[in-house]
């Protein structure tokens with residue numbers, strides 16, 4: 001069995017990983033780390049939640065030179081939330097390595113402040129494309145010394161929406177850089193395009209029998225547009241998620257649904273691109289702390305986010321392609337945990353369901369919810385129905401029947417740690 005040391009990771013980093021409950025590499029880490037350490041280009045594809053982040057972070061930390069202050073590694077991500085998440089994962093490790101620094105460069109934050117930080121010398125920059133280009137145009141960041149480039153969620157980064165920006169960034173990074181692409185999905189057309197920006201990349205795939213993670217149970221619930229909200233509420237009441245992400249097609253629909261859930265006494269918040277950056281960060285922080293139970297989001301939350309305790313994903317609006325479905329449901333069932341993904345399907349959504357099922361090569365189990373009303377009296381709020389349920393501030397202090405049923409948020413990490421202490425492989 002491989003360990004991180006045998007993959008070329010230094011003992012200090014290995015020790016910090018162990019302290020964080022990470023003792024043995026996942027299959028994608030085992031395959032990708034040696035290739036990345038050899039400074040070869042690579043395209044790595046493995047299911048959601050299987051540890052792709054460390055597969056690129058660890059080689060970067062090993063290769064970056066702490067004695068040189070310039071940007072040596074650049075990681076580009078599609079969303080601010082993902083850039084921040086990777087930054088905080090990198091910071092946990094960098095903290096123990098003298099002379100290395102990471103910086104997140106993303107929109108909605110004070111440019112001056114980011115500029116000042118850049119001056120201090122940052123070997124590893126984790127950025128969203130738009131803000132990175134701002135800095136490049138102002139001349140406040142130079143990428144002339146970048147030797148390692150990562151596109152996380154690479155298929156999305158090379159898709160139409162981001163491609164022009166990414167191409168502009170690529171022009172400013174030395175041609176002899178190492179380029180590494182990571183994603184759970186990599187459609188053929190994008191793969192062909194990717195290769196044109198790379199130097200004979202190694203193709204690294206972790207074979208699995210299914211495209212989606214086996215630990216994520218999937219369910220289709222048939223409903224109608226009119227009954228959708230009531231259906232969702234009855235599903236929330238039935239499944240009692242610990243934390244759930246509810247995906248909507250548009251910012252507006254997310255906002256409207258969130259309002260409705262709040263009115264019914266659910267502890268929810270919205271996350272989408274119309275919010276201020278401060279609000280986005282606050283919502284994510286409270287969701288990670290389980291102070292918010294339901295995150296009503298657009299696809300801004302579909303890629304890469306790793307929040308412990310997300311037991312359920314609901315597709316309130318069905319995604320329009322299989323890739324988007326795979327990434328959305330991949331917000332649960334991470335790091336070997338269980339998860340349930342429920343997709344609401346109205347009659348007009350059938351064609352998308354067909355498309356998704358073809359894409360994932362699986363027929364999803366159907367369920368019809370009888371009647372159009374939730375089980376409890378509709379005139380009462382959710383909080384009233386579950387009378388003893390304190391929400392908001394008191395929710396955590398006074399455990400309620402509802403809370404008791406909710407699985408604890410940390411079993412995964414805790415078990416992992418125990419298994420690791422025993423020297424066992426936990427995943």
Ligand code: ADP
Pocket residue numbers: 021022023024025026029046047048049050051052053054304305306334335416427
């Ligand atoms: P991906 O990018 O493949 O979707 P992430 O890199 O976000 O997955 O990792 C998912 C979760 O797995 C994170 O919480 C991470 O800390 C954890 N993890 C990563 N590597 C390991 C490992 N070797 N052993 C145990 N847990 C790991």
Ligand code: MG
Pocket residue numbers: 052053152304
């Ligand atoms: Mg990832």
